[in-house]
Amino acid sequence: MLLLILKRIGLGLITLFIVxxxxxxxxxxxxxxxxxxxxxxxxxxxxxxxxxKRLGLDVPAYERYLDWASNVMRGDFGYSLSxxxxxxxxxxxxxxxxxxxxSVSILIGIPLAIVLGIITALWRDKLPDIMxxxxxxxxxxxxxxxxxxxxxxxxxxxxGWLPGIVIIPSDATFYELLSNIILPVVAISMIMxxxxxxxxxxxxxxxxxxxxxxxxxxKGVPYWKMxxxxxxxxxxxxxxxxxxLTIAWLLGGVVVTEVVFNYPGLGRLVIESISNRDLPVVxxxxxxxxxxxxxxxxxxxxxxxxxNPRLKSLQIRK
Amino acid sequence: MNEIIExxxxxxxxxxxxKGKQISILRNxxxxxxKGETVGIVGESGSGKSTLALAMMGYIKQxxxxxxxECLFKSEDLxxxxxxxxxxxxxxxxxxxxxxxxxxxxPNLKIGYQIDEALRLHTDLNKTERDKKISELLxxxxxxxxxxxxxxxxxxxxxGQQQRVAVAMALAGKPDxxxxxxxTTGLDVTTQAHVLELLRFIAKDTGTSMIYVSHDLGAIAQxxxxxxxxxxxxxxxEGPARKILKEPIHPYTYGLLKSIPKLSLAGLPASMPGxxxxxxxxxxxxxxxxxxxxxTDNCKKNSPSLEYIKELDTNVRCxxxxxxxxxxxxxxxxxxxxxxxxxxxxxxxxxxVSISYAKQKFFDQLLNKITDQNPTVKDINxxxxKGETIALVGESGSGKSTILKSIAGLLKTKDGQIKFENDRILxxxxxxxxxxxxxxxxxxxxxPDESLNPNHTVEQILSQPLKLYFNLSGEELKKNIxxxxxxxxxxxxxxxRYPRQLSGGEKQRVAVARAFAAKPDIILCDEVTSAxxxxxxxxxxxxxxxxxxxxxxxxxxxSHDLAVVRAISDRVAVLYxxxxxxxxxxxxxxxxxxxxxxxxxxxxxLEPDPDIKPKLVAEDIVEEKxxxxxxxxxGRCPRKIGDICNSEVPPWQIGENGNAIRxxxxxxxxxxxxx
Ligand SMILES: Nc1ncnc2c1ncn2[C@@H]1O[C@H](COP(=O)(O)OP(=O)(O)OP(=O)(O)O)[C@@H](O)[C@H]1O
Ligand code: SF4
Ligand code: SF4
Ligand SMILES: [Mg+2]
Numbered sequence: 001m002l003l004l005i006l007k008r009i010g011l012g013l014i015t016l017f018i019v020x021x022x023x024x025x026x027x028x029x030x031x032x033x034x035x036x037x038x039x040x041x042x043x044x045x046x047x048x049x050x051x052x053k054r055l056g057l058d059v060p061a062y063e064r065y066l067d068w069a070s071n072v073m074r075g076d077f078g079y080s081l082s083x084x085x086x087x088x089x090x091x092x093x094x095x096x097x098x099x100x101x102x103s104v105s106i107l108i109g110i111p112l113a114i115v116l117g118i119i120t121a122l123w124r125d126k127l128p129d130i131m132x133x134x135x136x137x138x139x140x141x142x143x144x145x146x147x148x149x150x151x152x153x154x155x156x157x158x159x160g161w162l163p164g165i166v167i168i169p170s171d172a173t174f175y176e177l178l179s180n181i182i183l184p185v186v187a188i189s190m191i192m193x194x195x196x197x198x199x200x201x202x203x204x205x206x207x208x209x210x211x212x213x214x215x216x217x218x219k220g221v222p223y224w225k226m227x228x229x230x231x232x233x234x235x236x237x238x239x240x241x242x243x244x245l246t247i248a249w250l251l252g253g254v255v256v257t258e259v260v261f262n263y264p265g266l267g268r269l270v271i272e273s274i275s276n277r278d279l280p281v282v283x284x285x286x287x288x289x290x291x292x293x294x295x296x297x298x299x300x301x302x303x304x305x306x307x308n309p310r311l312k313s314l315q316i317r318k
Numbered sequence: 319m320n321e322i323i324e325x326x327x328x329x330x331x332x333x334x335x336x337k338g339k340q341i342s343i344l345r346n347x348x349x350x351x352x353k354g355e356t357v358g359i360v361g362e363s364g365s366g367k368s369t370l371a372l373a374m375m376g377y378i379k380q381x382x383x384x385x386x387x388e389c390l391f392k393s394e395d396l397x398x399x400x401x402x403x404x405x406x407x408x409x410x411x412x413x414x415x416x417x418x419x420x421x422x423x424x425p426n427l428k429i430g431y432q433i434d435e436a437l438r439l440h441t442d443l444n445k446t447e448r449d450k451k452i453s454e455l456l457x458x459x460x461x462x463x464x465x466x467x468x469x470x471x472x473x474x475x476x477x478g479q480q481q482r483v484a485v486a487m488a489l490a491g492k493p494d495x496x497x498x499x500x501x502t503t504g505l506d507v508t509t510q511a512h513v514l515e516l517l518r519f520i521a522k523d524t525g526t527s528m529i530y531v532s533h534d535l536g537a538i539a540q541x542x543x544x545x546x547x548x549x550x551x552x553x554x555x556e557g558p559a560r561k562i563l564k565e566p567i568h569p570y571t572y573g574l575l576k577s578i579p580k581l582s583l584a585g586l587p588a589s590m591p592g593x594x595x596x597x598x599x600x601x602x603x604x605x606x607x608x609x610x611x612x613x614t615d616n617c618k619k620n621s622p623s624l625e626y627i628k629e630l631d632t633n634v635r636c637x638x639x640x641x642x643x644x645x646x647x648x649x650x651x652x653x654x655x656x657x658x659x660x661x662x663x664x665x666x667x668x669x670x671v672s673i674s675y676a677k678q679k680f681f682d683q684l685l686n687k688i689t690d691q692n693p694t695v696k697d698i699n700x701x702x703x704k705g706e707t708i709a710l711v712g713e714s715g716s717g718k719s720t721i722l723k724s725i726a727g728l729l730k731t732k733d734g735q736i737k738f739e740n741d742r743i744l745x746x747x748x749x750x751x752x753x754x755x756x757x758x759x760x761x762x763x764x765x766p767d768e769s770l771n772p773n774h775t776v777e778q779i780l781s782q783p784l785k786l787y788f789n790l791s792g793e794e795l796k797k798n799i800x801x802x803x804x805x806x807x808x809x810x811x812x813x814x815r816y817p818r819q820l821s822g823g824e825k826q827r828v829a830v831a832r833a834f835a836a837k838p839d840i841i842l843c844d845e846v847t848s849a850x851x852x853x854x855x856x857x858x859x860x861x862x863x864x865x866x867x868x869x870x871x872x873x874x875x876x877s878h879d880l881a882v883v884r885a886i887s888d889r890v891a892v893l894y895x896x897x898x899x900x901x902x903x904x905x906x907x908x909x910x911x912x913x914x915x916x917x918x919x920x921x922x923x924l925e926p927d928p929d930i931k932p933k934l935v936a937e938d939i940v941e942e943k944x945x946x947x948x949x950x951x952x953g954r955c956p957r958k959i960g961d962i963c964n965s966e967v968p969p970w971q972i973g974e975n976g977n978a979i980r981x982x983x984x985x986x987x988x989x990x991x992x993x
Contacts, residue, residue: 211421218375220409220439233426309426309471
């Protein structure tokens with residue numbers, strides 16, 4: 001078991017290493033470098049030399065990679081170009097904002113999705129299922145930017161209940177954020193919840209049709225007891241991985257929603273830094289996003305392993 | 319003994335077809351279950367056995383609904399009860415033992431918990447009493463070390479053990495009626511015999527009534543007091559077990575019994591033509607009319623009703639049953655088959671073949687070497703003559719399919735050689751074989767549903783090998799396809815059908831035709847009749863034999879069913895844990911089993927005769943791996959003589975009957991021990 005965890009962590013680290021290499025090489029082979037981008041038309045003569053010296057671009061590429069990598073490992077991503085701010089300072093508030101948006105969406109969306117999925121499965125083809133399923137399929141099919149725009153139009157502009165665009169500075173406090181994120185959260189949860197509810201529904205339906213559920217019924221196990229002991233643990237197991245992917249997707253920044261609502265999260269930072277050709281920030285973002293994916297998937301796999309008695313004893317026996 | 323505990327009255331169950339028509343799958347079924355009695359319900363797949371059994375618990379599968387009639391349990395109609403009322407009866411008054419215990423035990427709950435659940439629901443015992451009861455129950459179903467057993471998960475048990483847990487769970491509520499739906503199907507012969515023996519013991523010990531549902535008349539014969547025979551949703555014959563099995567007076571039951579291959583008979587069983595009609599396609603007249611050789615015009619127009627015959631204490635649904643009274647001697651006959659010419663040349667030789675599933679280590683992979691010291695299959699030496707049918711038998715895990723796969727080139731051998739025609743070595747890698755060798759060796763699989771592409775018509779399926787090996791096209795291709803269909807007794811009109819439009823037997827015939835399309839020298843048959851009903855199985859066996867006699871093909875036939883093997887094979891090789899135990903001419907191996915494992919296997923076979931009881935000579939333990947050294951059968955051998963069996967691989971001995979066995983006991987001594 002321990003060996004397996006170590007193995008998975010090792011694999012994750014290798015993945016991260018490869019990602020860092022690819023981004024570094026990608027940035028290297030792009031025409032021009034950070035200084036030409038930064039200085040634009042003044043990129044010649046003394047100014048350029050000074051810049052190159054300051055950013056340390058005069059040493060060979062592999063040395064710079066090692067230098068950069070060892071700094072990253074100490075949690076130092078270097079300097080951003082645009083503001084010449086330490087990247088940590090640029091990233092910090094963005095990470096916090098994304099975390100707030102993601103955790104609120106997760107706290108609301110995932111339990112809601114599981115409950116809706118179970119309800120639709122247990123009342124399959126009955127009124128609750130038909131109603132909820134229609135709504136979920138509907139919200140799955142509308143693209144995010146349309147639902148987000150509609151939300152702004154209806155709630156913010158027509159009804160005037162909430163601010164339509166987030167106008168807070170990127171370093172706003174948690175409480176300032178909270179009142180502003182209601183609409184983005186709704187927009188995100190709609191799609192996410194719908195997808196997950198459908199998945200939970202089909203998984204529960206599948207388990208309900210299994211021989212062991214039929215057996216539990218024939219054993220005289222009362223309905224709800226059967227649902228909670230025999231059905232849900234087995235039906236929700238495969239959901240763990242989907243939940244993990246969703247969380248990773250949320251943390252990585254929901255680009256479209258953030259742009260529509262002008263929300264200062266990681267997603268928008270990705271867009272901004274790419275369009276500004278702020279290469280150090282792009283590099284840092286790539287590493288951070290990759291770590292989030294690797295980390296969350298690792299946790300999900302380990303959870304599946306712990307909760308599934310079949311896999312657990314397989315591992316122990318080996 | 320005479321108190322009736324459940325009474326089914328005129329029960330019909332059906333579903334609504336897509337066209338909105340009501341189609342019944344059970345029609346007018348009535349029967350009674352008496353206290354302490356075991357009733358066997360037998361019939362081919364699709365005859366409605368399980369639907370009837372489940373209805374007797376008040377359970378109707380999703381999509382079905384009762385059309386009429388009632389199921390009275392102690393004079394209350396189960397079909398009209400609320401789910402609250404049913405919860406009180408299920409498990410406590412009527413309990414169920416499912417077909418596949420492996421799938422019927424909830425995977426995330428320990429087996430102790432699952433038994434405890436039944437105890438909590440149906441008894442007033444407190445925690446310590448329940449814990450005691452759990453070990454008592456596990457002990458009663460003869461599971462080893464009940465204390466630790468309770469803390470295991472279902473998947474940590476073998477198939478036979480899972481089935482025992484299901485029995486323990488059913489007994490927890492002390493039910494009056496136990497329902498068993500194919501409880502031993504899918505288990506190995508020896509395990510099956512043990513589980514049946516346990517059930518018989520429990521019926522006697524507790525006085526519980528049982529309903530035993532199975533397609534297997536052999537199993538039914540071992541446990542039942544009374545037998546109900548179902549055909550196309552109706553009861554066609556019902557009466558005391560001995561009467562039904564020895565003097566069947568319904569043409570279907572008669573044909574069914576004749577189509578079962580029997581251990582005591584050499585030669586092929588007689589087959590019944592046709593197959594059971596689909597629900598909804600039965601209009602008027604007797605539902606067995608198409609397949610019946612006693613049918614008259616009357617049968618076509620009028621449906622017979624279930625008639626009680628007092629002298630025989632039997633209910634029968636047939637106009638002409640009288641013709642079958644006193645016809646029982648004919649049951650013990652079979653079709654003799656032409657034996658092969660033992661002077662023929664050898665076409666295929668397996669020499670010291672070993673096969674391993676062990677994952678190769680990185681360096682071994684680089685060197686393309688397999689270093690497994692204890693491979694799944696080891697030291698197989700078999701010479702196969704042209705035109706002969708050689709069978710490989712053994713329980714699950716004995717490596718039968720593994721050997722077939724490597725002959726077919728689907729699995730690499732670790733050591734040894736496979737030699738084809740004139741001692742030419744065949745590569746064990748499919749990609750290295752030349753096209754002619756590929757053509758010459760064809761494989762037929764167990765399950766035609768998986769081996770036939772559902773999106774291809776029969777024509778497309780059969781044209782593939784013809785195009786690939788003979789480059790046929792146009793008219794000639796079509797003519798060949800029709801010839802092939804004729805060979806497997808299918809009409810020309812099947813050419814445009816899709817597999818889903820064929821019955822199980824027809825699908826397997828198409829699979830046989832596809833194998834013969836390549837004009838092969840050798841056909842490898844992997845459990846080709848296991849998924850078929852007995853009457854269809856007999857037809858496929860006869861077809862295979864006929865084709866072989868006409869075309870001189872050689873078969874390597876793998877099956878776990880010893881009676882089937884007896885019927886079709888010229889020579890048998892008995893395998894245990896991937897090692898050969900015995901090999902010899904069929905009639906001798908079956909008449910004088912000399913290897914202890916052969917003796918165990920043959921002893922466990924269930925015959926459709928209540929007077930032939932299986933002999934249980936060895937434990938039904940499941941071994942996961944072959945032993946590292948010594949005799950492969952040391953773990954279960956009832957005749958084990960001591961340390962020599964554990965340490966030394968036994969030598970080959972050849973008996974006077976031509977059997978070769980691998981055992982440390984002298985072959986003549988063994989023969990006299992087995993007298
Ligand atoms: N792909 C595989 N990987 C590892 N082990 C395998 C694999 N396939 C089969 N085995 C093992 O090899 C042994 C022989 O398997 P095989 O399928 O040949 O048995 P069999 O006699 O055909 O059994 P059955 O009657 O159940 O089909 C078994 O112990 C099985 O667990
Ligand atoms: S009624 Fe006629 S067709 Fe039906 S089983 Fe009897 S003889 Fe055959
Ligand atoms: S060698 Fe020993 S263990 Fe093996 S079959 Fe013979 S007596 Fe039994
Ligand atoms: Mg097999």
